[in-house]
Amino acid sequence: MASPPDTSKTLKLERYNSYLRRLHSTKVINASSKYLFRAALLIALVVILFFTLNYPPFSGNNPNHAHLHHRNFLSASLFTSTAGGAAWEKQVRHSSTPKNPNGLSVLVTGAAGFVGSHCSIALRKRGDGVLGLDNFNSYYDPSLKRARQNLLLKNQVFIVEGDLNDAPLLTKLFDIVPFTHILHLAAQAGVRYAMQNPQSYVSSNIAGFVNLLEVAKTANPQPAIVWASSSSVYGLNSKVPFSESDRTDQPASLYAATKKAGEEIAHTYNHIYGLSLTGLRFFTVYGPWGRPDMAYFFFTKDILQGKPIDVYQTQDKKQVARDFTYIDDVVKGCLGALDTAEKSTGSGGKKKGPAQLRVYNLGNTSPVPVARLVSILEGLLSTKAKKHVIKMPRNGDVPYTHANVTLAFRDFGIQTFHRFSYWVEKIC
C-alpha cells in the first residue's frame, strides 16, 4: 500500500514522520523484516492519526454522524464516468485485464473499503486484472473511501460506483468481462451498529450477496468466489481457540447472524449451481487505512482530544479480548484463497458436478485484552487515556475471540502471521 497523505500537523505526528524518515534514510527498513514490520506499523499509526485529526468527529456509537460532515476533498468527476458509455467500458476492460498472462481477472466488491483496497492493490501489483465495485455509502465518512479510490487509481484499479443489489449493473459487468474470480468484501460492517440500522445488514449482507450469486451462477464461465465472513459467527461459543468445525449457531449480533446466513447461502449456491465458494472468517482486522468505526481508531481520536473512552469488561469483570489481525496477513489469506480456489463447475445456471466449498479462519491466534490495547495507545501517543471501565453493554459484542488458523496455514502455504505483541515490544 502506498504511503498515506502528509500528516505533519502535530508534534506527535512530526515525531513519527521524522522517525520514519530516519528509518528510510538509513535504509534500516530494508535491513531486516523486523524493521520492515516496525515501519509498517508506524505508518499505520500515522494514518490513524491523520484521519483522527483531519476527519470530522466520529462516534463509534453513531456511525451515521459521518455523513452529516461529509466532505469530498476530491472532485467526484475524477472518479466517475457514465456507466455503460464507451469510455466507461474501456476503463472496465483495461482494469480487469491481467498484465501477467497467467493472471486472474478479479471483481473485487467493496474495493474502496479497508480490506478491499489493500487486496485490490496487492492483486494488481502481482499482475492480476482487478475491477472494483463500491457504493461509497456513508456508514463512515465517504471521503476516506474516496481517498482509497484515489490510491487505487494510481495503481490502475478502476472502481465502478454501484450497489450489490443492482442486478443489471452486475450482469453488464459480466457481459463485458469473463471474470475468473470474485473477491466479495462489500458488506455492512460493525457489530454494535446493527442495533441502530438492522435493515442495512439484511440489504447488504443477505440480499446483496444473493444478488451477486444469482449473477455469478448464470455467468459463463462461472467465477470462483472468495468472500468475507466474520469471526463473529462463533458468537457465544466458549471453546477456544475457535476452529472452523465449532458451533456457529449462537450469534450475538444481527451482523453475526447475517454473516452466518451468508455461509448457509453459500452452501446452497454451491450445492445447486456448482459455484466454487470460499468463506473467510476475519478476526478484528487493523492497520493503515483502517475503519474509523473500529475501537482502535476512535480510541486514538478520543485519547488525543482528552475525551473519556469506554473500556469494556465482561459481566463477571474479566478482560474483554480480541484476536486483532494485521491487514497484511488478511491480504495474504485472501490471495491464498483465490489462488487455491478450484473452478466452479456449472454453466448457464446449471451444475455440472460437485464444486469446492470452504470456510477458513483468518486470525492472529493471540488474543489481546482491550485494556492492553488502550495502554499501548497511551504509550504511542504519550497521553494518558480517561478510561471509563464498564460492563460490556448487551449490544452484540462477544467477550473474546481467538482463532485456530491451522487450516488456512496448511492450505494457503502461510508460514506465519505478525504477532501483535511483537510490534508492541518494538515500538513502546
Ligand SMILES: O=C(O)[C@H]1O[C@H](OP(=O)(O)OP(=O)(O)OC[C@H]2O[C@@H](n3ccc(=O)[nH]c3=O)[C@H](O)[C@@H]2O)[C@H](O)[C@@H](O)[C@H]1O
Ligand atoms: O472480527 C469480526 O468479525 C469483527 O471485527 C470487528 O468487530 P470488533 O471485534 O467488535 O472490533 P471493534 O469494534 O474495533 O472492538 C474491539 C474491541 O473493543 C471493545 N470496545 C469497543 C467499543 C468501546 O467503546 N469499548 C470497547 O471496549 C469491543 O468490545 C472489542 O472487544 C469489526 O468491527 C466487525 O465489522 C467484524 O469484522
